[in-house]
Amino acid sequence: MAEGGAANPRPIEFANALGRHAWPGIATDRGAQLLALQFQLERSQWWTPERIHMRQQSQLALLLQHAASTVPYYREVWQAEGGLSPPVTEFGRLPELSRFQVQEFFAELVSNSPPPAHGGISEQFTSGSLGTPLRFLASELHGFLWHGLTLRDHLWHGRDLQAKLAAIRTKVAETSLPNWGGLLTEAVTTGPCITLNIGNDIDDQAHWLLHHRPAYLITHPSNARALALHFLRGDVGGLDSILEVRVYGESVPADLASLVQRAWGARLSATYSSEECGYIALQCPVSGLYHVQSEHVLVEVLDDDGASCAVGETGRVVVTPLHNFAMPLIRYAIGDYAEVGPVCPCGRGLPTLAKIHGRLRNMLCRPDGQSHWPSFPAEMWLAVAPVRQFRLIQHRLDLIEIRYVMERPLLPDETIRLESALEQHLGHPFRFEWIRVPRLEPSVNHKYEDFVSEIPSG
Numbered sequence: 001m002a003e004g005g006a007a008n009p010r011p012i013e014f015a016n017a018l019g020r021h022a023w024p025g026i027a028t029d030r031g032a033q034l035l036a037l038q039f040q041l042e043r044s045q046w047w048t049p050e051r052i053h054m055r056q057q058s059q060l061a062l063l064l065q066h067a068a069s070t071v072p073y074y075r076e077v078w079q080a081e082g083g084l085s086p087p088v089t090e091f092g093r094l095p096e097l098s099r100f101q102v103q104e105f106f107a108e109l110v111s112n113s114p115p116p117a118h119g120g121i122s123e124q125f126t127s128g129s130l131g132t133p134l135r136f137l138a139s140e141l142h143g144f145l146w147h148g149l150t151l152r153d154h155l156w157h158g159r160d161l162q163a164k165l166a167a168i169r170t171k172v173a174e175t176s177l178p179n180w181g182g183l184l185t186e187a188v189t190t191g192p193c194i195t196l197n198i199g200n201d202i203d204d205q206a207h208w209l210l211h212h213r214p215a216y217l218i219t220h221p222s223n224a225r226a227l228a229l230h231f232l233r234g235d236v237g238g239l240d241s242i243l244e245v246r247v248y249g250e251s252v253p254a255d256l257a258s259l260v261q262r263a264w265g266a267r268l269s270a271t272y273s274s275e276e277c278g279y280i281a282l283q284c285p286v287s288g289l290y291h292v293q294s295e296h297v298l299v300e301v302l303d304d305d306g307a308s309c310a311v312g313e314t315g316r317v318v319v320t321p322l323h324n325f326a327m328p329l330i331r332y333a334i335g336d337y338a339e340v341g342p343v344c345p346c347g348r349g350l351p352t353l354a355k356i357h358g359r360l361r362n363m364l365c366r367p368d369g370q371s372h373w374p375s376f377p378a379e380m381w382l383a384v385a386p387v388r389q390f391r392l393i394q395h396r397l398d399l400i401e402i403r404y405v406m407e408r409p410l411l412p413d414e415t416i417r418l419e420s421a422l423e424q425h426l427g428h429p430f431r432f433e434w435i436r437v438p439r440l441e442p443s444v445n446h447k448y449e450d451f452v453s454e455i456p457s458g
């Protein structure tokens with residue numbers, strides 16, 4: 001396990017569970033398992049893509065076999081008579097599973113014989129970003145992989161594990177903890193962790209950060225963006241303790257890295273995950289591409305005809321988590337779109353995604369038939385007027401409503417200048433309707449969408 005680079009002068013301290021013993025660290029059984037997994041992950045990341053694929057296929061074969069013999073849904077849909085599973089070579093022809101089907105067929109998707117060795121099973125809920133609440137079951141093994149990949153992400157990015165971590169997220173109260181929590185602390189020594197609910201007002205969040213002065217901040221991209229803009233406006237004092245902002249749960253705005261750099265002199269890293277799939281991809285510390293976590297998930301990026309996209313092409317993300325035998329999700333269409341990335345210059349054999357786009361409903365449709373996921377740099381707005389927040393809603397092919405939060409209404413000449421800037425960004429002279437609102441609520445589960453299309457897809 002590599003020691004940190006120049007950005008991380010403090011070496012990793014391994015956890016020690018033994019009394020009357022100081023060094024080298026002897027972890028708990030679970031902590032030792034986590035380190036043993038890391039030892040393997042450190043090696044498998046450098047394998048050739050062919051070797052990674054081969055080992056992944058062996059895990060996939062087991063999963064398909066298990067699903068065919070113990071999961072009623074797949075037995076029926078695959079017509080897996082006698083519990084015979086489809087061969088892995090037929091994998092690409094198996095039907096996809098939508099989020100709606102997971103909701104609808106929850107009971108049928110549950111394995112009637114999960115392997116006891118994979119640990120206890122917990123029921124979990126996620127609302128995701130589509131506003132479709134999802135219930136699913138996850139084995140302890142599935143959760144264990146989550147912790148293993150969290151540690152991999154820390155190591156990739158050379159984090160000082162003994163520094164202070166701040167998390168502003170959903171499902172937490174304001175707390176102050178002695179360590180980063182979870183299984184991680186049974187493997188390595190970690191510093192203090194503070195948490196705050198993401199529902200708090202941005203100004204309150206800013207003062208909380210100033211009070212605690214963390215080295216790392218983890219939160220949603222839109223929240224990080226709002227915080228960075230708040231500091232850049234000079235609404236609160238300067239904060240120089242933050243080394244890195246780690247974001248998850250939404251697509252990452254194009255200008256976020258530069259905002260984070262300007263606001264705090266910090267770097268940005270992003271993870272691509274979902275509660276039901278775990279980590280799907282982690283950002284490469286060298287190239288910034290997203291490495292698919294092939295030891296844990298099989299990821300396909302497919303075009304409208306179901307064929308695999310080539311490098312540079314954008315398609316639907318279809319995920320198969322490889323270790324959740326409690327409720328196997330096989331060829332699960334998660335609802336996101338991504339661009340297939342090239343071979344990474346870092347030398348890792350893990351495949352890459354170049355960009356992870358939002359949902360289809362965050363895609364702009366132009367009257368000329370073109371479509372893309374728009375992004376709106378803060379500079380574009382702030383060069384014209386002190387717009388604090390905005391959301392664009394495409395009602396029709398030629399009509400976009402713009403809701404904005406600002407202390408005063410836009411002046412007519414500001415509207416004209418913004419419309420001209422938007423026309424350039426969107427690639428079409430849309431008709432705009434401006435509505436000033438007191439505040440914009442996050443769409444779902446504190447996820448924020450700056451662009452929503454109401455045009456039916458397909």
Ligand SMILES: [Zn+2]
Binds near residue numbers: 284289291345346
């Ligand atoms: Zn890489």
